Amino acid sequence: MAVAQEKKGGPYSKDEREKRQKEVFRLHFEYGYSATKIADLMKINRNTINADIKYWYSNIKEELKQNSGEFILRQIGRLEAQRTRIIENITENKIDDIKYEKLLLDIDAKINNLLLRISSDTQVKPESFEIQEDEIKDIVLFLILKYSSDHSLEKEVIISEIVNLRQCTINEAEAVFSQIKELGLECCRKFRSTKFVCDLLEFAYLRRYVSTTDTFVRNVQALYLLHTNLKAEKMRLNEKYTKEYGSKEKWTDEIIEKYDEDKNKEIEKHAETTSKIIAEALENLSNQELVVDYIKYINVFFGQEEKDRFEEYFE
Numbered sequence: 001m002a003v004a005q006e007k008k009g010g011p012y013s014k015d016e017r018e019k020r021q022k023e024v025f026r027l028h029f030e031y032g033y034s035a036t037k038i039a040d041l042m043k044i045n046r047n048t049i050n051a052d053i054k055y056w057y058s059n060i061k062e063e064l065k066q067n068s069g070e071f072i073l074r075q076i077g078r079l080e081a082q083r084t085r086i087i088e089n090i091t092e093n094k095i096d097d098i099k100y101e102k103l104l105l106d107i108d109a110k111i112n113n114l115l116l117r118i119s120s121d122t123q124v125k126p127e128s129f130e131i132q133e134d135e136i137k138d139i140v141l142f143l144i145l146k147y148s149s150d151h152s153l154e155k156e157v158i159i160s161e162i163v164n165l166r167q168c169t170i171n172e173a174e175a176v177f178s179q180i181k182e183l184g185l186e187c188c189r190k191f192r193s194t195k196f197v198c199d200l201l202e203f204a205y206l207r208r209y210v211s212t213t214d215t216f217v218r219n220v221q222a223l224y225l226l227h228t229n230l231k232a233e234k235m236r237l238n239e240k241y242t243k244e245y246g247s248k249e250k251w252t253d254e255i256i257e258k259y260d261e262d263k264n265k266e267i268e269k270h271a272e273t274t275s276k277i278i279a280e281a282l283e284n285l286s287n288q289e290l291v292v293d294y295i296k297y298i299n300v301f302f303g304q305e306e307k308d309r310f311e312e313y314f315e
Helices: 014-030 035-042 046-093 098-116 133-146 155-166 170-182 200-206 215-245 253-284 289-301 304-314
Strands: 189-192 195-199
Touching: 014 035, 014 046, 035 046, 133 155, 133 170, 133 200, 133 215, 133 253, 155 170, 155 195, 195 200, 215 253
Parallel strands: none
Antiparallel strands: 189 195
16 A cells, blocks of 8 residues: 655645545545544644545535435445455465455445435435326336336436336426335335446336236246347357358358348247237236337337237237
């Protein structure tokens, strides 16, 4: 750990001050050291260190007001980097020491605390606007079907879908999202890689819109398998043709035409099965206008083949 400061107090140049403040930030927020310990390590007057810590807390408070989510993600990133350094040190030096285990536990605890942190005081409340829970249920089930390959969605995606479905303003959509959140969506919020997502199927279980034994859930699981299978079939087909005819750049027009025919056969088979499953699942929606809306833009997400099949089933 590089701590290269020898001054007991000011005056400091601008560069010296910035360098000192960055080191104080690292030692206090990443390593959790007290002002006294930092002053001892850096050999700087404790009042100066206290002033630096106060400066950073003031900046953090302002940053939370502006963008709390981004700030928390950065803090998590710093802790993850620290955690990685400790694990690398343990692995490379073959260390078996309880103090390192405690350090890792402390870092994990800090990460969990950040993930659970709710800064509701800094958020703008959406305007008062409510809809019936039956409509919320339809929206949630609809989105689970639409995103059956991955029904854990970001807040922004859900809000944009509400705008699309209800043809409402962004403020109204945010109010509806807030209402869904109050119903328990916050309990289904998870941190995935670099973002927070909401598991809509878990929320549907929570509100008892569906149960694990319902046909709707079996349909969602079947759709997921179909999406995965189609992707795998396309890959296998591409590998087969590449192995037989070389890279795509070398294919003749006849080979490309034959490849497209084989690929379209897979897509048509997938489209027919998918359409039947979703048509059955959509019967769970009380508002059939949503079904009509779904058919209107189904081709954007599945393809024209699925859209044509839907129109056949719903005629």
